[in-house]
Amino acid sequence: MLELLVYLHGSELVARFQRRCGLFPVHDAHHSTPVHADEPRARLKGSWSHQDKNSNYEYKENGCGCSRPQYEVRNRLLHVLFLLSAGLGHEIFYITCLPCIHWSLDPFLCRRLVNMWTVVMYVGQVMKDVLKLPRPLSTHVVKLETRVDAEYGLPSTHAMAATAISFTVLLSAPSRIQFQFEVGLLIALTLSSLVCLSRLYTGMHSVLDVICGVLISALILFLTYPYWETIDRFQLTSRVSPVAALTLLLFLSYTYPELEHYSTTRGDTTTILGAGAGCSVGYWVNEQLGQTFEPLGVLPVPLPTLTADALARGSARFFVGVVALLGTRQVVKTLSLKVLYSWYRVGRNDESARRRREIEVPYKFVTYTAVGLVNSILVNRVFILLGLL
Incomplete structure (x- = not known):
């Protein structure tokens, strides 16, 4: 059993799948090179950064950028x-x-x-x-994402x-x-x-x-x-629902496991928890106001007919809604970072400050809680004002 788990976790299967799908490292594109599943990750002094143009990667060592293609796409x-x-x-x-x-x-x-x-x-x-x-870990596995x-x-x-x-x-x-x-x-x-x-x-x-x-x-x-169903009833009708959502999810963000090195997992998790908290509070508010924007008629309702008018309205809702969410994200993120930088007396040009728990967690949680609130409470009301519902 252990051998099977080691085999499934090895890099060789990943490399084989990539080759079958037509993705080859440049140095392996025209030559048959054996794949070593246990080959250790190279420890380089430089850093890898993604180049969008031509889908290549760029290796930078000691401040000198020397770019070369890292893979070939055949399919x-x-x-x-x-x-x-x-x-x-x-x-x-x-x-x-x-x-x-x-x-x-x-x-x-x-x-x-x-x-x-x-x-x-x-x-x-x-x-x-x-x-x-x-x-x-194998150097023969092509990495298409670096973040x-x-x-x-x-x-x-x-x-x-x-x-x-x-x-x-x-x-x-x-x-x-x-x-x-x-x-x-x-x-x-x-x-x-x-x-x-x-x-x-x-x-x-x-x-x-x-x-x-x-x-x-x-x-x-x-x-x-x-x-x-029980969770739905509590989330929509209980007086403690919004407080429970905010405090529990913020607590989980702050108590996220610490690592020896910085990883994006804590920030991404806080983003998800913040969005979940904002949406939860927003749905509770809608229920209290008696305006939930649910489909009219006897449930289950038929799927909406896809007409030219429905497609145009849907596209307009998408555009307006996305602008509202991205705008909220940008504004709240900027303001929260300014407040936190001032509170902790951190220079605005210090990019590494965002990685500190006392800054990363509150700014991400507040930002995406606001996004969740706008999504669940405000956007549909804007649609009504614009005649898009």
């Missing part, structure tokens, strides 16, 4: 498909596409989704920093989020919207599978990371599913 279709699939687990997707479920489909589904996404991502991020298992390479690997939170989002919507939607369950199941399986495979293609996770991510997410869904 452009799969390359684009997996990069787009990987993007489904990044912030740009969470802050743009997920809120559309609230704006254009059903706030009930968005609330369920945000709740499960918050729980699953917190568990996954903490497990990474407790288990401390490395990402693929999170300093993080630990197991479990894959992309796989966890994709599984949680797809199947939370699938399990919650039948009571709200009329659709063919088999079609929904096929879509959920397809989307979650693409995201999982994209983590292998980008070289960021081993097969074991991905399998564990899916299984852990499925276990959380299985254990919590019987209590979803």
Whole structure:
């Protein structure tokens, strides 16, 4: 059993998958070079930084930039498909596409989704920093993402989020919207599978990371599913709900496990917890005001007909909503950093200050709590004023 786990966690499987999909390191593109799963990560004095142009990487040593291509793409279709699939687990997707479920489909589904996404991502991020298992180490594995390479690997939170989002919507939607369950199941399986495979293609996770991510997410869904209705009632009707959401999630942000080196996991986790807190408070406020923006008619309601007018209104809602969220994010982030820098007497040009717990946690939590509040409370009311609902 242990040998199997070591094999699944090795870099060789990842490298083989990349080659099968047409992704080759430049030095390996025209030569058959054996892959060593146990090859240690090179410890370089320089640093790697991503170059968007031509999808290459640039190596900088001692202040001198000497760029050279690091990989060759032989299957452009799969390359684009997996990069787009990987993007489904990044912030740009969470802050743009997920809120559309609230704006254009059903706030009930968005609330369920945000709740499960918050729980699953917190568990996954903490497990990474407790288990401390490395990402693929072989120098023959092409790394297409560098921002999170300093993080630990197991479990894959992309796989966890994709599984949680797809199947939370699938399990919650039948009571709200009329659709063919088999079609929904096929879509959920397809989307979650693409995201999982994209983590292998980008070289960021081993097969074991991905399998564990899916299984852990499925276990959380299985254990919590019987209590979803109870959680809904407490979240929407209890007087202590907003206080509990803010204090608990802020406490979890501050008590996130410390590492010997800086990693983006604490900041990303605080972002998720802040967004979850803001949305939770916002849904409670809407319930108290008696304006929840849920579909009209007897549930489950038919799926909206996709007409030219509906498409135009949906596009307008998307544009207005995204501008509102990104604007809120930028304004609150700037103001909160100014206040914290002044409070702790830190220079504004000191970029490393953002990595300190006493600055990173409050500024990210406040910023994304505000984003969650705007998403759940204000955006739909703006749509009413503009005649977009």
